Amino acid sequence: MLSSTNTIDEDILTIIKSDAIHVKDLNVWYKKNHALKNVNINIKEKSITAFIGPSGCGKTTLLRCFNRMNDGIEGFKLEGSILINNKDIYNINKLIELIEIRRKIGMVFQQPNLFPMSITRNMKLPVKENFMSLSDKDINRIIEKKLKDVHIYEEVKNRLNKSALYLSGGQQQRLCIARTIAIDPQIILFDEPCSALDPISTMKIEDLLMDLKEKYTIVIVTHNLEQAKRIADYVAFFYNGMIVEQGACEDIFINPKEEMTIKYLSGKF
Numbered sequence: 001m002l003s004s005t006n007t008i009d010e011d012i013l014t015i016i017k018s019d020a021i022h023v024k025d026l027n028v029w030y031k032k033n034h035a036l037k038n039v040n041i042n043i044k045e046k047s048i049t050a051f052i053g054p055s056g057c058g059k060t061t062l063l064r065c066f067n068r069m070n071d072g073i074e075g076f077k078l079e080g081s082i083l084i085n086n087k088d089i090y091n092i093n094k095l096i097e098l099i100e101i102r103r104k105i106g107m108v109f110q111q112p113n114l115f116p117m118s119i120t121r122n123m124k125l126p127v128k129e130n131f132m133s134l135s136d137k138d139i140n141r142i143i144e145k146k147l148k149d150v151h152i153y154e155e156v157k158n159r160l161n162k163s164a165l166y167l168s169g170g171q172q173q174r175l176c177i178a179r180t181i182a183i184d185p186q187i188i189l190f191d192e193p194c195s196a197l198d199p200i201s202t203m204k205i206e207d208l209l210m211d212l213k214e215k216y217t218i219v220i221v222t223h224n225l226e227q228a229k230r231i232a233d234y235v236a237f238f239y240n241g242m243i244v245e246q247g248a249c250e251d252i253f254i255n256p257k258e259e260m261t262i263k264y265l266s267g268k269f
């Protein structure tokens with residue numbers, strides 16, 4: 001009797017996910033361009049949230065706000081709050097806290113951005129920088145484990161000391177993901193990670209994202225609606241700097257409520 005109650009509680013606990021990111025009343029400007037308008041969204045932990053919408057509607061701007069990548073842009077201004085681990089990441093005074101936030105939030109871009117160095121060195125650099133006290137043996141162990149986690153180890157184990165730039169686009173993207181997870185982030189931001197890839201490499205990345213969400217919170221910007229349908233748990237539809245509609249993936253794709261979402265999903269603009 002007791003054990004069956006425990007099982008139910010555990011099931012409920014696994015279903016109810018907490019929020020990894022709270023965005024409240026967010027407004028962003030690039031000079032006079034009001035790029036995000038009164039955005040409110042909570043990103044659930046250990047799930048995949050996809051940002052969809054036409055070009056220029058603010059998807060990447062919001063993604064880049066999550067690790068303060070827009071900070072250096074001339075004319076960038078932000079109002080509102082973004083809470084990660086209950087901390088407003090735009091209300092931080094100490095550089096060390098900002099560095100810590102960035103460490104917890106990895107980012108993978110449209111084009112693989114590997115260094116023109118060997119596969120091993122590409123992996124070693126972030127691991128050494130973030131875990132200074134580790135021995136070479138431990139670092140090599142982490143590298144092997146992370147390459148296995150992104151299902152690339154078998155493909156590259158005999159060429160670890162060769163340039164990472166000789167790998168295919170899909171392999172380079174998986175190596176970028178291995179490098180990102182090598183420093184144990186909580187959240188991984190993906191900005192159209194498959195837009196430069198062929199369908200088979202895209203499928204491998206999608207499978208990988210489905211694996212990774214067991215451990216990490218994933219936010220992905222994608223123009224590929226089929227991709228969002230295949231992998232997302234939650235979807236936010238952006239238009240003209242606003243989130244027009246957001247919710248569970250099935251609800252948005254099967255039963256969208258807003259006129260604008262219906263038009264966009266049916267290819268009417």
Ligand SMILES: Nc1ncnc2c1ncn2[C@@H]1O[C@H](COP(=O)(O)OP(=O)(O)OP(=O)(O)O)[C@@H](O)[C@H]1O
Nearest residue numbers: 030033035053054055056057058059060061062073
């Ligand atoms: N670095 C920047 N400096 C000035 N304006 C910018 C900058 N980045 C984006 N913008 C502007 O902010 C608005 C939102 O752009 P953003 O890139 O966030 O849209 P998006 O939905 O991600 O577009 P896409 O799907 O084409 O990548 C656009 O008007 C864009 O021109």
